[in-house]
Amino acid sequence: MAGTVIGEGLSIDGELTSDEEVVVHGTLRGTVTAGDVVSVGTEGTVEADINAASLSVAGRVTGNVTASERVDIQAGGRLIGDVKAARLTIADGASFKGNVDMDA
Amino acid sequence: MSDESIIGATTRIRGNVTGSGSLVVEGTVEGDIAMEGDVVLGDGGRVRGSIQGASLRIAGQVAGDLKASDSISIDPGARVVGDIIAARIGIAEGALVRGLVQTEGEPAPRAARATAAARSVPAAPARSAAPARGVASGGSVASAPAPSRRSIPAKTQASPAKAKAEDKPESKAKPAAKEAAPKSKKSRTPPAPVVPAVRRGAQAKKKRKAR
Amino acid sequence: MASKSQETSVIGASTQLVGRVSGNGALRLEGSIRGDVSISGPLDVLANAAVEGDVAAESVDLAGSLIGDARTTGPITVRDGATVRGTLVGSQVTIDPGARVAVRLETEFELDF
Numbered sequence: 001m002a003g004t005v006i007g008e009g010l011s012i013d014g015e016l017t018s019d020e021e022v023v024v025h026g027t028l029r030g031t032v033t034a035g036d037v038v039s040v041g042t043e044g045t046v047e048a049d050i051n052a053a054s055l056s057v058a059g060r061v062t063g064n065v066t067a068s069e070r071v072d073i074q075a076g077g078r079l080i081g082d083v084k085a086a087r088l089t090i091a092d093g094a095s096f097k098g099n100v101d102m103d104a
Numbered sequence: 105m106s107d108e109s110i111i112g113a114t115t116r117i118r119g120n121v122t123g124s125g126s127l128v129v130e131g132t133v134e135g136d137i138a139m140e141g142d143v144v145l146g147d148g149g150r151v152r153g154s155i156q157g158a159s160l161r162i163a164g165q166v167a168g169d170l171k172a173s174d175s176i177s178i179d180p181g182a183r184v185v186g187d188i189i190a191a192r193i194g195i196a197e198g199a200l201v202r203g204l205v206q207t208e209g210e211p212a213p214r215a216a217r218a219t220a221a222a223r224s225v226p227a228a229p230a231r232s233a234a235p236a237r238g239v240a241s242g243g244s245v246a247s248a249p250a251p252s253r254r255s256i257p258a259k260t261q262a263s264p265a266k267a268k269a270e271d272k273p274e275s276k277a278k279p280a281a282k283e284a285a286p287k288s289k290k291s292r293t294p295p296a297p298v299v300p301a302v303r304r305g306a307q308a309k310k311k312r313k314a315r
Numbered sequence: 316m317a318s319k320s321q322e323t324s325v326i327g328a329s330t331q332l333v334g335r336v337s338g339n340g341a342l343r344l345e346g347s348i349r350g351d352v353s354i355s356g357p358l359d360v361l362a363n364a365a366v367e368g369d370v371a372a373e374s375v376d377l378a379g380s381l382i383g384d385a386r387t388t389g390p391i392t393v394r395d396g397a398t399v400r401g402t403l404v405g406s407q408v409t410i411d412p413g414a415r416v417a418v419r420l421e422t423e424f425e426l427d428f
Binding site: 010 | 107108109110111112113114115116117118119120121122123124125126127135139140141155
Protein backbone atom coordinates (compact mmCIF):
# COMPACT_ATOMS: atom_id res chain seq x y z
CA MET A 1 0.00 0.00 0.00
CA ALA A 2 2.96 2.25 0.41
CA GLY A 3 3.52 5.14 -1.90
CA THR A 4 1.49 6.39 -4.77
CA VAL A 5 0.07 4.12 -7.42
CA ILE A 6 -1.61 5.52 -10.49
CA GLY A 7 -3.66 2.53 -11.58
CA GLU A 8 -4.38 1.52 -15.15
CA GLY A 9 -7.73 3.26 -15.26
CA LEU A 10 -6.53 6.48 -13.73
CA SER A 11 -5.64 9.65 -15.51
CA ILE A 12 -4.13 12.72 -13.88
CA ASP A 13 -3.80 16.07 -15.55
CA GLY A 14 -1.69 18.44 -13.52
CA GLU A 15 1.24 18.67 -11.19
CA LEU A 16 2.17 15.76 -8.99
CA THR A 17 4.67 16.11 -6.19
CA SER A 18 5.64 13.35 -3.79
CA ASP A 19 8.32 12.25 -1.37
CA GLU A 20 7.56 8.59 -1.82
CA GLU A 21 7.67 6.08 -4.62
CA VAL A 22 5.33 6.82 -7.49
CA VAL A 23 4.22 3.96 -9.73
CA VAL A 24 2.37 4.82 -12.91
CA HIS A 25 0.25 2.18 -14.65
CA GLY A 26 -2.20 4.76 -15.92
CA THR A 27 -1.83 8.17 -17.52
CA LEU A 28 -0.16 11.23 -16.12
CA ARG A 29 0.12 14.58 -17.88
CA GLY A 30 1.72 17.69 -16.48
CA THR A 31 4.74 17.67 -14.22
CA VAL A 32 6.09 15.14 -11.75
CA THR A 33 8.38 16.03 -8.88
CA ALA A 34 9.29 13.09 -6.67
CA GLY A 35 11.87 12.64 -3.95
CA ASP A 36 12.01 8.92 -4.53
CA VAL A 37 11.70 6.48 -7.41
CA VAL A 38 9.27 7.04 -10.23
CA SER A 39 8.47 3.91 -12.19
CA VAL A 40 6.35 3.78 -15.27
CA GLY A 41 4.82 0.34 -15.83
CA THR A 42 4.39 -1.29 -19.22
CA GLU A 43 0.87 0.13 -19.54
CA GLY A 44 1.84 3.50 -18.11
CA THR A 45 1.93 6.71 -20.11
CA VAL A 46 3.56 9.86 -18.82
CA GLU A 47 3.51 13.11 -20.73
CA ALA A 48 5.32 15.26 -18.26
CA ASP A 49 8.64 16.65 -17.25
CA ILE A 50 9.90 14.43 -14.48
CA ASN A 51 12.15 15.40 -11.64
CA ALA A 52 12.93 12.45 -9.39
CA ALA A 53 15.63 10.58 -7.52
CA SER A 54 15.45 7.89 -10.15
CA LEU A 55 13.23 6.86 -13.00
CA SER A 56 12.45 3.45 -14.38
CA VAL A 57 10.57 3.33 -17.67
CA ALA A 58 8.84 0.20 -18.95
CA GLY A 59 6.00 2.13 -20.58
CA ARG A 60 6.01 5.42 -22.42
CA VAL A 61 7.42 8.70 -21.25
CA THR A 62 7.37 11.93 -23.21
CA GLY A 63 9.08 14.79 -21.42
CA ASN A 64 12.37 15.94 -20.04
CA VAL A 65 13.78 13.95 -17.17
CA THR A 66 16.07 15.08 -14.40
CA ALA A 67 17.13 12.37 -11.96
CA SER A 68 19.52 12.86 -9.06
CA GLU A 69 20.53 9.21 -9.24
CA ARG A 70 19.62 7.25 -12.32
CA VAL A 71 17.36 6.63 -15.25
CA ASP A 72 16.65 3.12 -16.52
CA ILE A 73 14.75 2.51 -19.70
CA GLN A 74 13.64 -1.09 -19.67
CA ALA A 75 13.11 -3.40 -22.61
CA GLY A 76 9.90 -2.28 -24.28
CA GLY A 77 10.15 1.08 -22.56
CA ARG A 78 10.12 4.26 -24.57
CA LEU A 79 11.42 7.67 -23.59
CA ILE A 80 11.23 10.79 -25.73
CA GLY A 81 12.89 13.77 -24.13
CA ASP A 82 16.15 15.01 -22.71
CA VAL A 83 17.70 13.16 -19.81
CA LYS A 84 19.84 14.69 -17.15
CA ALA A 85 21.15 12.02 -14.78
CA ALA A 86 24.45 10.67 -13.48
CA ARG A 87 23.59 7.20 -14.72
CA LEU A 88 21.52 6.09 -17.63
CA THR A 89 20.81 2.59 -18.83
CA ILE A 90 18.93 1.79 -21.99
CA ALA A 91 18.04 -1.88 -22.19
CA ASP A 92 18.08 -3.92 -25.35
CA GLY A 93 14.65 -3.43 -26.87
CA ALA A 94 14.10 -0.02 -25.32
CA SER A 95 13.71 3.11 -27.37
CA PHE A 96 15.04 6.54 -26.61
CA LYS A 97 15.06 9.83 -28.41
CA GLY A 98 16.64 12.91 -26.87
CA ASN A 99 19.78 14.39 -25.46
CA VAL A 100 21.68 13.04 -22.51
CA ASP A 101 23.54 15.10 -19.95
CA MET A 102 25.50 12.96 -17.49
CA ASP A 103 27.55 15.78 -15.99
CA ALA A 104 25.45 16.00 -12.91
CA MET B 105 -4.98 -4.39 -8.38
CA SER B 106 -3.73 -2.43 -11.35
CA ASP B 107 -7.08 -0.68 -11.52
CA GLU B 108 -6.69 0.52 -7.99
CA SER B 109 -4.90 3.77 -7.52
CA ILE B 110 -3.35 5.24 -4.44
CA ILE B 111 -2.31 8.81 -3.89
CA GLY B 112 0.17 8.46 -1.06
CA ALA B 113 0.41 10.61 2.02
CA THR B 114 3.26 12.78 0.77
CA THR B 115 1.86 13.11 -2.70
CA ARG B 116 0.27 16.32 -3.81
CA ILE B 117 -1.58 16.70 -7.08
CA ARG B 118 -2.66 19.97 -8.59
CA GLY B 119 -5.00 19.05 -11.37
CA ASN B 120 -7.84 16.74 -12.17
CA VAL B 121 -7.90 13.05 -11.47
CA THR B 122 -10.19 10.81 -13.50
CA GLY B 123 -10.41 7.09 -13.95
CA SER B 124 -12.37 3.90 -14.24
CA GLY B 125 -11.09 2.11 -11.18
CA SER B 126 -11.05 2.86 -7.51
CA LEU B 127 -8.92 5.41 -5.73
CA VAL B 128 -7.51 5.85 -2.27
CA VAL B 129 -6.35 9.34 -1.39
CA GLU B 130 -4.02 9.68 1.57
CA GLY B 131 -2.34 12.79 0.21
CA THR B 132 -3.56 16.07 -1.20
CA VAL B 133 -5.45 16.79 -4.37
CA GLU B 134 -6.17 20.31 -5.52
CA GLY B 135 -8.58 19.61 -8.31
CA ASP B 136 -11.58 17.51 -9.12
CA ILE B 137 -11.69 13.74 -8.76
CA ALA B 138 -14.05 11.73 -10.95
CA MET B 139 -13.88 7.94 -10.72
CA GLU B 140 -16.18 5.23 -11.96
CA GLY B 141 -15.27 3.11 -8.97
CA ASP B 142 -15.11 3.88 -5.28
CA VAL B 143 -13.14 6.66 -3.71
CA VAL B 144 -11.74 6.53 -0.20
CA LEU B 145 -10.31 9.65 1.37
CA GLY B 146 -8.11 8.60 4.27
CA ASP B 147 -8.04 10.60 7.48
CA GLY B 148 -4.91 12.41 6.36
CA GLY B 149 -6.30 13.04 2.90
CA ARG B 150 -7.19 16.52 1.72
CA VAL B 151 -9.15 17.45 -1.37
CA ARG B 152 -9.83 20.94 -2.56
CA GLY B 153 -12.23 20.17 -5.36
CA SER B 154 -15.18 17.94 -6.06
CA ILE B 155 -15.21 14.17 -5.69
CA GLN B 156 -17.38 11.84 -7.74
CA GLY B 157 -17.56 8.09 -7.65
CA ALA B 158 -19.76 5.03 -7.26
CA SER B 159 -19.45 5.26 -3.51
CA LEU B 160 -17.38 7.57 -1.38
CA ARG B 161 -15.96 7.08 2.07
CA ILE B 162 -14.60 10.26 3.56
CA ALA B 163 -12.41 10.35 6.64
CA GLY B 164 -10.28 13.34 5.66
CA GLN B 165 -11.12 16.90 4.73
CA VAL B 166 -12.83 18.19 1.63
CA ALA B 167 -13.59 21.66 0.36
CA GLY B 168 -15.85 20.81 -2.54
CA ASP B 169 -18.94 18.90 -3.51
CA LEU B 170 -19.36 15.14 -3.11
CA LYS B 171 -21.51 13.15 -5.46
CA ALA B 172 -21.93 9.39 -5.68
CA SER B 173 -24.15 7.15 -7.78
CA ASP B 174 -24.50 4.83 -4.80
CA SER B 175 -23.60 5.97 -1.32
CA ILE B 176 -21.51 8.44 0.62
CA SER B 177 -20.35 7.93 4.15
CA ILE B 178 -18.70 10.62 6.18
CA ASP B 179 -16.64 9.09 8.95
CA PRO B 180 -15.92 10.43 12.44
CA GLY B 181 -13.29 13.13 12.28
CA ALA B 182 -14.01 14.01 8.67
CA ARG B 183 -14.68 17.60 7.69
CA VAL B 184 -16.59 18.55 4.60
CA VAL B 185 -17.51 21.98 3.33
CA GLY B 186 -19.64 21.43 0.26
CA ASP B 187 -22.75 19.74 -0.98
CA ILE B 188 -23.26 16.00 -0.56
CA ILE B 189 -25.53 14.22 -3.00
CA ALA B 190 -26.17 10.46 -3.16
CA ALA B 191 -29.02 8.00 -2.85
CA ARG B 192 -27.69 6.93 0.52
CA ILE B 193 -25.81 9.24 2.82
CA GLY B 194 -24.44 8.59 6.27
CA ILE B 195 -22.82 11.20 8.45
CA ALA B 196 -21.23 9.66 11.50
CA GLU B 197 -21.12 11.18 14.91
CA GLY B 198 -17.96 13.22 15.11
CA ALA B 199 -18.00 14.23 11.46
CA LEU B 200 -18.40 17.89 10.58
CA VAL B 201 -20.31 18.92 7.50
CA ARG B 202 -21.37 22.30 6.22
CA GLY B 203 -23.46 22.36 3.07
CA LEU B 204 -26.38 20.75 1.39
CA VAL B 205 -27.01 17.09 2.10
CA GLN B 206 -29.42 15.47 -0.30
CA THR B 207 -30.53 11.95 -0.98
CA GLU B 208 -31.89 11.76 -4.51
CA GLY B 209 -35.54 12.15 -5.27
CA GLU B 210 -36.07 14.59 -2.46
CA PRO B 211 -36.92 18.17 -3.23
CA ALA B 212 -33.91 20.34 -2.78
CA PRO B 213 -33.98 22.52 0.29
CA ARG B 214 -32.78 25.53 -1.64
CA ALA B 215 -36.25 26.86 -1.14
CA ALA B 216 -35.95 26.26 2.55
CA ARG B 217 -32.83 28.34 2.52
CA ALA B 218 -34.52 31.02 0.51
CA THR B 219 -37.39 31.23 2.93
CA ALA B 220 -35.00 31.14 5.84
CA ALA B 221 -33.16 34.06 4.33
CA ALA B 222 -36.34 35.92 3.57
CA ARG B 223 -37.55 35.86 7.12
CA SER B 224 -34.88 37.24 9.34
CA VAL B 225 -36.73 36.03 12.39
CA PRO B 226 -37.77 32.40 11.99
CA ALA B 227 -41.22 33.03 13.35
CA ALA B 228 -43.34 32.62 10.26
CA PRO B 229 -46.08 30.09 10.86
CA ALA B 230 -45.38 26.78 9.26
CA ARG B 231 -48.74 26.83 7.58
CA SER B 232 -47.82 29.72 5.30
CA ALA B 233 -44.20 28.67 4.87
CA ALA B 234 -44.93 25.12 3.87
CA PRO B 235 -46.65 25.70 0.52
CA ALA B 236 -44.02 28.22 -0.50
CA ARG B 237 -41.38 25.67 0.21
CA GLY B 238 -43.16 23.04 -1.77
CA VAL B 239 -43.51 25.17 -4.87
CA ALA B 240 -40.06 26.62 -4.85
CA SER B 241 -38.35 23.39 -4.06
CA GLY B 242 -40.17 21.72 -6.90
CA GLY B 243 -38.74 24.30 -9.23
CA SER B 244 -35.26 23.99 -7.88
CA VAL B 245 -35.05 20.29 -8.48
CA ALA B 246 -34.29 20.85 -12.11
CA SER B 247 -31.44 23.14 -11.20
CA ALA B 248 -29.94 20.68 -8.77
CA PRO B 249 -27.44 19.15 -11.19
CA ALA B 250 -25.60 22.42 -11.49
CA PRO B 251 -22.92 22.68 -14.14
CA SER B 252 -19.61 21.39 -12.95
CA ARG B 253 -16.85 23.84 -12.23
CA ARG B 254 -14.92 22.58 -15.18
CA SER B 255 -17.59 23.33 -17.70
CA ILE B 256 -17.88 26.93 -16.63
CA PRO B 257 -14.43 28.13 -17.60
CA ALA B 258 -14.65 26.08 -20.76
CA LYS B 259 -17.78 27.92 -21.79
CA THR B 260 -16.25 31.26 -20.98
CA GLN B 261 -13.21 30.49 -23.04
CA ALA B 262 -15.24 29.46 -26.01
CA SER B 263 -17.39 32.57 -26.20
CA PRO B 264 -17.10 34.96 -23.32
CA ALA B 265 -19.72 37.31 -24.65
CA LYS B 266 -22.24 34.57 -25.13
CA ALA B 267 -21.52 33.05 -21.79
CA LYS B 268 -22.09 36.38 -20.12
CA ALA B 269 -25.30 36.86 -21.99
CA GLU B 270 -26.42 33.46 -20.79
CA ASP B 271 -25.44 34.19 -17.27
CA LYS B 272 -27.67 37.18 -16.92
CA PRO B 273 -31.05 35.54 -17.24
CA GLU B 274 -29.77 32.67 -15.19
CA SER B 275 -28.67 34.92 -12.41
CA LYS B 276 -32.28 35.55 -11.61
CA ALA B 277 -33.04 31.86 -11.74
CA LYS B 278 -32.18 29.16 -9.27
CA PRO B 279 -28.62 28.18 -10.15
CA ALA B 280 -27.28 31.62 -9.38
CA ALA B 281 -29.23 31.75 -6.19
CA LYS B 282 -27.81 28.40 -5.38
CA GLU B 283 -24.29 29.58 -6.07
CA ALA B 284 -24.69 32.75 -4.10
CA ALA B 285 -25.46 31.16 -0.78
CA PRO B 286 -22.73 28.55 -0.62
CA LYS B 287 -20.17 31.00 -1.93
CA SER B 288 -20.76 33.45 0.83
CA LYS B 289 -20.23 30.60 3.17
CA LYS B 290 -17.25 29.18 1.43
CA SER B 291 -15.59 32.56 1.30
CA ARG B 292 -14.74 32.08 4.92
CA THR B 293 -12.50 29.20 3.98
CA PRO B 294 -9.56 29.51 1.56
CA PRO B 295 -10.44 30.09 -2.08
CA ALA B 296 -12.16 27.55 -4.24
CA PRO B 297 -10.23 24.71 -5.85
CA VAL B 298 -7.54 25.89 -8.16
CA VAL B 299 -8.49 23.51 -10.84
CA PRO B 300 -7.50 23.59 -14.41
CA ALA B 301 -4.58 25.84 -15.17
CA VAL B 302 -5.09 27.11 -18.67
CA ARG B 303 -2.31 25.01 -20.03
CA ARG B 304 -3.76 21.84 -18.67
CA GLY B 305 -7.19 22.75 -19.86
CA ALA B 306 -5.77 23.26 -23.31
CA GLN B 307 -4.13 19.89 -23.25
CA ALA B 308 -7.26 18.21 -22.08
CA LYS B 309 -9.14 19.78 -24.91
CA LYS B 310 -6.53 18.73 -27.41
CA LYS B 311 -6.81 15.20 -26.20
CA ARG B 312 -10.56 15.22 -26.50
CA LYS B 313 -10.34 16.39 -30.06
CA ALA B 314 -7.76 13.79 -30.87
CA ARG B 315 -10.06 11.01 -29.77
CA MET C 316 -32.38 11.24 25.29
CA ALA C 317 -34.50 12.81 27.98
CA SER C 318 -32.28 11.57 30.72
CA LYS C 319 -32.14 14.85 32.56
CA SER C 320 -34.43 15.59 35.46
CA GLN C 321 -36.74 17.58 33.24
CA GLU C 322 -40.38 17.14 32.72
CA THR C 323 -41.06 15.21 29.58
CA SER C 324 -44.15 16.16 27.66
CA VAL C 325 -45.66 13.70 25.27
CA ILE C 326 -47.83 14.36 22.26
CA GLY C 327 -49.42 11.04 21.55
CA ALA C 328 -49.69 9.21 18.29
CA SER C 329 -53.31 10.10 17.72
CA THR C 330 -52.80 13.78 18.47
CA GLN C 331 -52.56 16.35 15.72
CA LEU C 332 -51.57 19.75 16.94
CA VAL C 333 -51.83 22.96 14.96
CA GLY C 334 -50.09 25.94 16.50
CA ARG C 335 -47.02 26.91 18.36
CA VAL C 336 -45.51 24.67 20.99
CA SER C 337 -43.12 26.15 23.51
CA GLY C 338 -41.97 25.47 27.02
CA ASN C 339 -39.42 23.97 29.34
CA GLY C 340 -38.36 20.39 29.47
CA ALA C 341 -38.32 17.61 26.99
CA LEU C 342 -40.86 16.77 24.35
CA ARG C 343 -41.57 13.39 22.92
CA LEU C 344 -43.59 13.60 19.76
CA GLU C 345 -45.53 10.59 18.59
CA GLY C 346 -48.23 12.50 16.71
CA SER C 347 -47.94 15.55 14.52
CA ILE C 348 -47.38 19.25 14.96
CA ARG C 349 -48.06 21.93 12.40
CA GLY C 350 -46.34 24.95 13.80
CA ASP C 351 -43.10 25.96 15.40
CA VAL C 352 -41.70 24.13 18.38
CA SER C 353 -39.48 25.86 20.90
CA ILE C 354 -38.46 23.96 24.03
CA SER C 355 -35.54 24.09 26.43
CA GLY C 356 -34.99 20.35 26.55
CA PRO C 357 -34.48 17.64 23.99
CA LEU C 358 -37.03 16.89 21.30
CA ASP C 359 -37.69 13.33 20.26
CA VAL C 360 -39.62 12.86 17.03
CA LEU C 361 -40.55 9.21 16.80
CA ALA C 362 -41.07 7.23 13.63
CA ASN C 363 -44.44 8.15 12.08
CA ALA C 364 -44.44 11.44 13.98
CA ALA C 365 -44.18 14.66 12.01
CA VAL C 366 -43.31 18.29 12.49
CA GLU C 367 -44.13 20.89 9.92
CA GLY C 368 -42.52 24.02 11.24
CA ASP C 369 -39.30 25.27 12.71
CA VAL C 370 -37.83 23.62 15.75
CA ALA C 371 -35.64 25.01 18.49
CA ALA C 372 -34.54 22.63 21.23
CA GLU C 373 -31.58 21.52 23.25
CA SER C 374 -31.16 18.55 20.96
CA VAL C 375 -33.24 16.78 18.35
CA ASP C 376 -33.56 13.08 17.69
CA LEU C 377 -35.52 12.44 14.52
CA ALA C 378 -36.97 9.16 13.38
CA GLY C 379 -40.10 10.70 11.86
CA SER C 380 -40.37 13.65 9.57
CA LEU C 381 -39.42 17.29 9.83
CA ILE C 382 -40.32 19.85 7.23
CA GLY C 383 -38.70 22.96 8.57
CA ASP C 384 -35.54 24.12 10.21
CA ALA C 385 -34.03 22.80 13.42
CA ARG C 386 -31.76 24.78 15.69
CA THR C 387 -30.16 23.22 18.72
CA THR C 388 -27.33 23.92 21.10
CA GLY C 389 -26.66 20.21 21.26
CA PRO C 390 -26.65 17.44 18.69
CA ILE C 391 -29.16 16.65 15.97
CA THR C 392 -29.56 13.02 15.02
CA VAL C 393 -31.44 11.91 11.92
CA ARG C 394 -32.31 8.23 12.06
CA ASP C 395 -32.73 5.63 9.37
CA GLY C 396 -36.18 6.06 7.85
CA ALA C 397 -36.54 9.70 8.85
CA THR C 398 -37.46 12.40 6.34
CA VAL C 399 -36.05 15.86 6.78
CA ARG C 400 -36.26 18.96 4.66
CA GLY C 401 -34.84 22.21 5.94
CA THR C 402 -31.80 23.73 7.54
CA LEU C 403 -30.18 22.02 10.51
CA VAL C 404 -28.03 24.00 12.90
CA GLY C 405 -26.54 22.09 15.79
CA SER C 406 -23.25 21.41 17.51
CA GLN C 407 -23.15 18.09 15.72
CA VAL C 408 -25.40 16.64 13.07
CA THR C 409 -25.50 12.89 12.58
CA ILE C 410 -27.36 11.31 9.67
CA ASP C 411 -27.87 7.58 9.55
CA PRO C 412 -27.72 5.90 6.15
CA GLY C 413 -31.27 5.30 5.02
CA ALA C 414 -32.56 8.68 6.09
CA ARG C 415 -34.25 10.68 3.37
CA VAL C 416 -32.85 14.14 3.57
CA ALA C 417 -32.67 17.37 1.69
CA VAL C 418 -31.08 19.50 4.32
CA ARG C 419 -28.62 22.28 4.66
CA LEU C 420 -26.15 21.81 7.48
CA GLU C 421 -24.78 24.94 9.04
CA THR C 422 -22.13 23.64 11.37
CA GLU C 423 -19.35 26.01 12.33
CA PHE C 424 -15.83 24.65 11.89
CA GLU C 425 -12.66 25.32 9.97
CA LEU C 426 -10.75 23.16 7.56
CA ASP C 427 -7.08 22.90 8.41
CA PHE C 428 -5.61 23.04 4.96
